[in-house]
Amino acid sequence: MSADLADEAVPFLPRGVRLKEDPARGWLLLGPERALTLDGVAAAVLQEVDGARSFTEITEILAEKYAAPRDQIAKDARGFLVGLMERRLLETKP
Amino acid sequence: MTTPIPRPSAMLAELTHRCPLSCPYCSNPLELTKREEELTTEQWADVFQQAAALGVLHVHLSGGEPAARRDLDELTSHAVKAELYTNLITSGVGLTKAKLEDLAARGLDHVQLSIQGPNAEIADKVGGYKGGYNKKMQVAEWIAEEGLPLTVNAVMHRGNLDRLEEAIELAMRLGARRLEVATVQFHGWAVKNRGALMPTREQVERATATVASARERLKGELVIDYVPADYYARFPKPCMGGWGRIGLAITPSGKVMPCHAADSIPHLKFDNVKDRTLADIWAFGDAFTAYRGTEWMAEPCRSCDRREVDFGGCRCQAMAIIGDASATDPACEKSPHHGEMLKLAEDFVAQDDDFTYRPNA
Numbered sequence A: 001m002s003a004d005l006a007d008e009a010v011p012f013l014p015r016g017v018r019l020k021e022d023p024a025r026g027w028l029l030l031g032p033e034r035a036l037t038l039d040g041v042a043a044a045v046l047q048e049v050d051g052a053r054s055f056t057e058i059t060e061i062l063a064e065k066y067a068a069p070r071d072q073i074a075k076d077a078r079g080f081l082v083g084l085m086e087r088r089l090l091e092t093k094p
Numbered sequence B: 001m002t003t004p005i006p007r008p009s010a011m012l013a014e015l016t017h018r019c020p021l022s023c024p025y026c027s028n029p030l031e032l033t034k035r036e037e038e039l040t041t042e043q044w045a046d047v048f049q050q051a052a053a054l055g056v057l058h059v060h061l062s063g064g065e066p067a068a069r070r071d072l073d074e075l076t077s078h079a080v081k082a083e084l085y086t087n088l089i090t091s092g093v094g095l096t097k098a099k100l101e102d103l104a105a106r107g108l109d110h111v112q113l114s115i116q117g118p119n120a121e122i123a124d125k126v127g128g129y130k131g132g133y134n135k136k137m138q139v140a141e142w143i144a145e146e147g148l149p150l151t152v153n154a155v156m157h158r159g160n161l162d163r164l165e166e167a168i169e170l171a172m173r174l175g176a177r178r179l180e181v182a183t184v185q186f187h188g189w190a191v192k193n194r195g196a197l198m199p200t201r202e203q204v205e206r207a208t209a210t211v212a213s214a215r216e217r218l219k220g221e222l223v224i225d226y227v228p229a230d231y232y233a234r235f236p237k238p239c240m241g242g243w244g245r246i247g248l249a250i251t252p253s254g255k256v257m258p259c260h261a262a263d264s265i266p267h268l269k270f271d272n273v274k275d276r277t278l279a280d281i282w283a284f285g286d287a288f289t290a291y292r293g294t295e296w297m298a299e300p301c302r303s304c305d306r307r308e309v310d311f312g313g314c315r316c317q318a319m320a321i322i323g324d325a326s327a328t329d330p331a332c333e334k335s336p337h338h339g340e341m342l343k344l345a346e347d348f349v350a351q352d353d354d355f356t357y358r359p360n361a
Ligand code: SF4
Pocket: B187, B237, B238, B239, B240, B258, B259, B260, B261, B262, B313, B314, B315, B316, B317
């Protein structure tokens, strides 16, 4: 089974997965036995994930913030978030 | 010393050696720490603060059975207060629904539940504890009701490796997000049971294939972490991601070790959190500097291009099989002792021993 992320789906970090800002390592995503170091883009995407905004809304916010084309942002963000879903570090509400 | 001092990210906190179960593969040492010698609540609280300051992200509250500590609730709060990702590694025995709810409310992040076999008959025989399996099923239900994320930990050996599919199904049924399939490692009590536990080469190969196909099939549903057997491998497993590089373990009495099995290396001197700060021990303690980096290595590791990949393998295994902790792990095909190790594995496979159970301390 392969994960998918629809435009209107609302992504959220499930219990046991959280963001942490570490003084020496920058932004991290912590989960069971996992500590992913996030680059700037990944951290920016996850900071907009609040369990209320849809994927589309998240990409619109990011497009405005970074003055970048929404399509490009959506493509990158989707790839990253689906990767997290496959590792059970992210879930979605329809 | 040219090796820069890294920041650790994970700490195993062995709160106690006491445990109602008596698994024959327990990694606790043969000499179990007594209750009177255990660190106090306050000492652990201080260790958690020091660990967080040192860079530790994950703390694993383990044992023995951590629920055997009456202050597990307070210890959990202290770990959470130190902003550590707090994981409880438990057999489930000793937990009640009320205790679990309380731990969740205190901010526990995750529970790892060990399962000794895919059904009551096998699990209770391996754990040496009647009723243990049913208790675990109950605990898994409570964990799900609480909404806490669950990892199922299954230690695999000759007696149950052929039932790996069942273990995977069980993890799914219990709603686990993650399954840890750990082939038995021969440290602590497990050494005494090699004749009963050593898997065959065919079993190991089948298990590796089973894991690969389950990972594909269950992508997005169940994460499977797999510790394969290394007796039949070409290269060793990376030791803890490098000795003194990412992790450390604290024993119930406060000894600080680069790995939970490190006290099988008799010449290492371990410092205690009662005498020295954790940062000092981590950076300069004899046991940590002994095998940190690559400078301690002899050939063939010294000039090998995998030396930063597997770090020469397991120091404890080199000690156990060759009697020299600074030798290349005999699991490596480049080790002159590789053949001996294979032979040893085959000899243990041929034995048909009963379990020698560890005592409950
Ligand atoms: S020395 Fe061996 S037992 Fe210890 S962490 Fe390394 S691989 Fe594991």
